[in-house]
Amino acid sequence: MLLPTIICQIPFINCPVAKPLPLFHKYYQLGDLIVGGIISHIYISSDVITFKRRPHQEPIDGLVLFSATWTYLASLELLSTRDNFIPNYKCDDQNIPVAVIGGPSSLVSHTMVTILCSYKVPLLIYGYSVENNQIEGTGFQSMFPNGALQYKAILHLLKYFSWTWIGVISINEANAERFIKDVVPVFSQNGICVEFVEIFPRISFSSGLDKAMAEGAETYIAVMRSTANAVVLNGEFETIIILRMLIHFSEFADISVKTKIWIMTAEMDFTSVPFQRTWDVDFMHGAISFAIHSKQPEGFQRFLQRRNPASHEEDGFIRDFWQHAFNCLFSHSEGDEMVEGACTGEEKLEALPVSVFEMGMTGHSYSVYNAVYAVAHALQTMPFSTFSHKGSMGRRRQKLVDQELYQLHHFLRRVSFNNSCGEEIAFDQEGQLVAGFDIISWVTFANQSFHRIKVGKADPKAPPERMFTIDEDSIVWPSRFNKTRPLSVCNNVCRSGYRKTKKEGKPFCCYDCLPCPEGKISNQKDMDDCLKCPEDHYPNKDQDFCIPKYVSFLSYDEPLGMTLAIMAILFSFVTALVLGIFLKHGDTPIVKANNQKLTYTLLVSLLLSFFGACLFIGQPNKSTCLLQQTVFGVIFSVAVSCILAKTIVVILAFMATHPGSRMRNWVRKPLASSIVLSCSLIQTTICAVWLTTSPPFPDFDMHSRTEEIILKCNEGSVAMFYCVLGYMGCLAIVSFIVAFLARKLPDSFNEVKFITFSMLLFCSVWLSFIPTYLSTKGKDMVAVEVFSILASSGGLLGCIFFPKCYIIVLKPELNKREQLIRVKN
Structure with missing residues (x-):
């Protein structure tokens, strides 16, 4: 809308009063409104609030508005007698300002505060966020909601749309310093990085325009070259004018213009000067702005439709506005002829483009509207005993006003009422207006008009979870972003399965x-670190979710387990067959010559070892875990002890054949049984200690295999496990050494050659078992142990007993006494 005469405020003040205020006279001066150096009186009657320019003021071109000089002049004029500019001197008791409504920028507000608050003139500021410490101890009242709520709403908006890479532009004023110092760090604390912080110069239309525009152009170029798509614009009432100028002139300066999502604070509003009426407003399409919460008063549209210069001749603004808005001129006198481009006064406001005049009530205008009523209600509550009297009471009225009107600020801060829209207007203990903000989405059209869509709100009265609401479906995004939610991030989003890592020298x-490293996942985008899957899960190939592990053990149902079980049964059958052959031919020389008891004990232990191998196959449980290693250790100790005893007996038997040898007494004694029992008892003792102190138990191995939960038997005590293996290894090595030393005895008596070869095979199997066992995991480890048991037991069976079975079954002629007593030459 056009700025020159601030006519945008006229309809909102010249509007019907919903509830008459009968305590006032038909026409009473309520206060003054200062906008950009123009003073206008506000009057109130039983049905209308009237807004009039002071009659002696000449029209002021919009290019000199918002000037500190004009605002100082206007403020001083309020302290002077009407029509006589003598500051600090008033002799007119009929034109004493009750209150002043000021705004909408910080420049205007601070200028007025400097002058008027010194004289305790009640002052209401609208359109500008005032800090709490600025309110205390002064005579002005803020009609702007708490600014902290707005900053929280901006942060909520950025986080809602995941805009973590933004730019910040602010006007070169104290408000900009406060925003950059207090608000921008909060953005960083909440994961939002600021690519740039630029300061737009405040353009003074009276001087320094070229320099300010040059600085603004440099800022604008920096903004257009940035990669951030979301830009927070912390501006004021005239910011849109400056921004439109920079965008418009950039078209002639060959500056690349990128579509940005402007996030505008509520201190801003769409304003323009006359020469901007034909300029495009496309840059506003998709912008999101905050606005002071407002409603449309009943009858407001009808009031605007009836508005024209002829019906409100007392309004000093209407003619100026009419000429600028409709681009026409009024004749100076009634006798002048109508010329081309003359104003008829019958033009319709609704015919104007929205960029020139909005038919709806904006947030700033709603604040002015409420400010007038706030003063009216505050006056009603003040104890003016002679306030509404005339005539002879005039001098007393003057005295009371001088003495008591400074108290109006006290009543203003405590006023509470419902306006004509049914909304409660009240202030908190710190003097801030208790109100929220509307979140507005801007939609522009080709005819330089626009439409504001309310898409959310920030309501301080709502519960915390409903304080900020956004309806994204109602937002119309720019076509550059394919009309979908834009991204404003420093780089592409890290997809699931990846994690973020900081770039050196760059913001976070x-x-x-x-x-993600092996074993970890990221199931969301842009995760700072990857997550470790639960112990019973493992990452999928893309590392973006966890898959449950399956339980694994050496089962009879799988080929490996089935193969080992068949081998164990087959070896058991062969061992039983060999034992049967030896039992059937127990009276033959070859069986008798090799110590029948040791032979039978060895065969039984081998048979049990083959069956014991099956304890390692199948799902482990408490019983099988207790028996696996202990049975294996004891049985193998018995088997190796039998071999050691057989070897020693052979050596002693050979030595006993020499005349006069005392070894015959040892051969006759139960030496073999003593060796077997003593060696086996040591291993049994070790196993008993193991089972007593730290027995094996079923356990789950979650970590050895990525995709498996290995169900196994935990040794309980690794030291005891290796003690069992170590003792068995010592027996095997001793047996091998003894057999190796006795390998050259005469053939007919010599079983030791077979024992030597069998023990060599046995030791080789178990020496290779240890590194293989330690290097495998899961059921493969169990399979290695089962295979070692079968291989070593099968080696003993084959090397020691198959040659004897060959003679017994296939060469019975060799199984005679004569063969056994034959002595090698």
């Missing part, structure tokens, strides 16, 4: 994406 929002 700029990062590289690295795949």
Whole structure:
């Protein structure tokens, strides 16, 4: 809308009063409104609030508005007698300002505060966020809601849309310093990085325009070259004018213009000067702005439709506005002829483009509207005993006003009422207006008009979870972003399965994406670190979710387990067959010559070892875990002890054949049984201690295999496990050494050659078992142990007993006494 005469405020003040205020006279001066150096009186009657320019003021071109000089002049004029500019001197008791409504920028507000608050003139500020410490101890009242709520709403908006890479532009004023110092760090604390912080110069239309525009152009170029798509614009009433100028002139300066999502604070509003009426407003399409919460008073549209210069000749603004808005001129006198481009006064406001005049009530205008009523209600509550009297009471009225009107600020801060829209107007203990903000989405059209869509709100009265609401479906995004939610991030989002890693020398929002390390996942985008799957899960190939592990053990149902079980049964059958052959031919020389008891004990232990191998196959439980290693250790100790005893007996028997040898007494004694029992008892004792102190138990191995939960038997005590293996290894090595030393005895008596070869095979199997066992995991480890048991037991069976079975079954002629007593030459 056009700025020159601030006519945008006229309809909102010249509007019907919903509830008459009968305590006032038909026409009473309520206060003054200062906008950009123009003073206008506000009057109230039983049905209308009237807004009039002071009659002696000449029209002021919009290019000199918002000037500190004009505002100082206007403020001083309020302290002077009407029509006589003598500051600090008033002799007119009929034109004493009750209150002043000021705004909408910080420049105007601070200028008025400097002058008027010194004289305790009640002052209401609208359109500008005032800090709490600025309110205390002064005589002005803020009609702007608490600014902290707005900053929280901006932060909520950025986080809602995941805009973590933004730019910040502010006007070169104290408000900009406060915003950059207090608000921008809060953005960083909440994961939002600021690519740039630029300061737009405040343009003074009276001087320094070229320099200000040059500085603004440099800022605008920096903004257009940035990669951030979301830009927070912390401006004031005239910011849109400056921004439109920079965008418009950039078209002639060959500056690349990128579509940005402007996030505008509520201190801003769409304003323009006359020469901007034909300029495009496309840059506003998709912008999101905050606005002071407002409603449309009943009858407001009808009031605007009836508005024209002829019906409100007392209004000093209407003619100026009419000429600027409709681009026409009024004749100076009634006798002048109508010329081309003359104003008829019958033009319709609704015919104007929205960029020139809005038919709806904006947030700033709603604040002015409420400010007038706030003063009216405050006056009603003040104890003016002679306030509404005339005539002879005039001098007393003057005295009371001088003495008591400074108290109006006290009543203003405590006023509470419902306006004509049914909304409660009240202030908190710190003097801030208790109100919220509307979140507005801007939609522009080709005819330089626009439409504001309310898409959310920030309501301080709502519960915390409903304080900020956004309806994204109602937002119309620019076509550059394919009419979908824009991204405003430093780099592409790290997809699931990747994690962020900081780039050196860059803000924390700029990062590289690295795949998650092995064993970890990221199931969301842009995760700072990858997550470890639960112990019973493992990452999928893309590392973006966890898959449950399956339980694994050496089962009879799988080929490996089935193969080992068949081998164990087959070896058991062969061992039983050999034992049967030896039992059937127990009276033959070859069986008798090799110590029948040791032979039978060895065969039984081998048979049990083959069956014991099956304890390692199948799902482990408490019983099988207790028996696996202990049975294996004891049985193998018995088997190796039998071999050691057989070897020693052979050596002693050979030595006993010499005349006069005392070895015959040892051969006759139960030496073999003593060796077997003593060696086996030591291993049994070790196993008993193991089972007593730290027995094996069923356990789950979650970590050895990525995709498996290995169900196994935990040894309980690894030291005891290796004690069992170590003792068995010592027996095997001793047996091998003894057999190796006795390998050259005469053939007919010599079983030791077979024992030597069998023990060599046995030791080789178990020496290779240890590194293989330690290097495998899961059921493969169990399979290695089962295979070692079968291989070593099968080696003993084959090397020691198959040659004897060959003679017994296939060469019975060799199984004679004569063969056994034959002595090698």
